[in-house]
Amino acid sequence: MFELFKMYFFMLVASLGNTLLLALFALLFAMVIGLIFALMNVSRNKVLNIIGTVYVDAIRGVPLIVLAFFIYFGVPQGMKMIFDDFRLPALQAGTIALAMNCGAYMAEIFRAGIESIDKGQMEAARSLGLSYGTSMRRVILPQAFRVMIPSIINQFIITLKDTSILSVIGYPELTNTGRTIAGNTFRSLETWAIVGVLYMIVIISLSRAAKALERRIKANGK
Numbered sequence: 001m002f003e004l005f006k007m008y009f010f011m012l013v014a015s016l017g018n019t020l021l022l023a024l025f026a027l028l029f030a031m032v033i034g035l036i037f038a039l040m041n042v043s044r045n046k047v048l049n050i051i052g053t054v055y056v057d058a059i060r061g062v063p064l065i066v067l068a069f070f071i072y073f074g075v076p077q078g079m080k081m082i083f084d085d086f087r088l089p090a091l092q093a094g095t096i097a098l099a100m101n102c103g104a105y106m107a108e109i110f111r112a113g114i115e116s117i118d119k120g121q122m123e124a125a126r127s128l129g130l131s132y133g134t135s136m137r138r139v140i141l142p143q144a145f146r147v148m149i150p151s152i153i154n155q156f157i158i159t160l161k162d163t164s165i166l167s168v169i170g171y172p173e174l175t176n177t178g179r180t181i182a183g184n185t186f187r188s189l190e191t192w193a194i195v196g197v198l199y200m201i202v203i204i205s206l207s208r209a210a211k212a213l214e215r216r217i218k219a220n221g222k
Helices: 002-007 009-042 046-060 064-079 090-115 119-127 132-169 174-185 188-221
Strands: none
Touching (some): 002 009, 009 132, 064 132, 090 132, 119 132, 174 188
């Protein structure tokens, strides 16, 4: 197994980097999406509530692989009716699919974080003459974010594992590379053991970081 790892070391490291890059891009966009729809869900406007609820329920109800196929194959086919040479690279399609999927879950994380803050905080901010938007940005969200950090890291871990699904659209992430190596060498047992260990190292490291951060936040909150 060590010989196989040594032989494909640079290929595996590059694909692991692609995996982390995809997960990071997806999480960044997902946080924006999640915040937008979370604010819709906690808004007093019923129309915004409905839009936010529909998005979260719809995206969470569709398997990620179906969403990836729709964006990678379906969207370009539809866009070719307008733009003849329209193409969507695997990185962009994968980022969009993961961001939309992760964004729905992030919306729930943000919503729960916002609602965990005592309502008196908002009332106090409004009584000082701050607008709803300013109160949310300067008073509620900073407090809620401290509560949400461990959940955000855990969602990043889930998103990192979900990148393996995007091997079906040809993105050169770790699982796709493992499949290529296994096909070239006919050493599936060793190849997938190496891939599993690489995933395990990254995910356990992130999990430990999440737990340490959670303990630190609880300690500072006392």
